[in-house]
Amino acid sequence: MRSLxxxxxxxxxxxxMSSDAQAIGCxxxxxxxxxxxxxxxxxxxxxxxxxxxxxxWKKHQLRQxxxxxxxxxxxxxxxxxxxxxxxxxx
Numbered sequence: 001m002r003s004l005x006x007x008x009x010x011x012x013x014x015x016x017m018s019s020d021a022q023a024i025g026c027x028x029x030x031x032x033x034x035x036x037x038x039x040x041x042x043x044x045x046x047x048x049x050x051x052x053x054x055x056x057w058k059k060h061q062l063r064q065x066x067x068x069x070x071x072x073x074x075x076x077x078x079x080x081x082x083x084x085x086x087x088x089x090x
Contacts, residue, residue, distance in 0.1 A: 029054015 037046015
């Protein structure tokens with residue numbers, strides 16, 4: 001019980017320190033990690049590992065959305081200006 005309270009407090013503290021997207025990834029990953037870690041007897045370690053993994057996954061998803069937005073912008077811009085060179089392409 002004490003480790004559950006400690007883990008919850010740790011996740012809450014980490015969630016308050018980060019931005020919204022990072023907190024969502026950390027809290028959802030931390031909850032899943034805590035459950036898996038509890039089953040294995042390592043709830044706090046599972047919560048911390050889940051927080052890190054959830055943060056990385058959310059960051060990955062946001063980067064994919066940003067890249068898709070860049071592509072949509074470039075596609076629309078080329079319709080009006082065929083000589084447009086995108087700063088995002090290599």
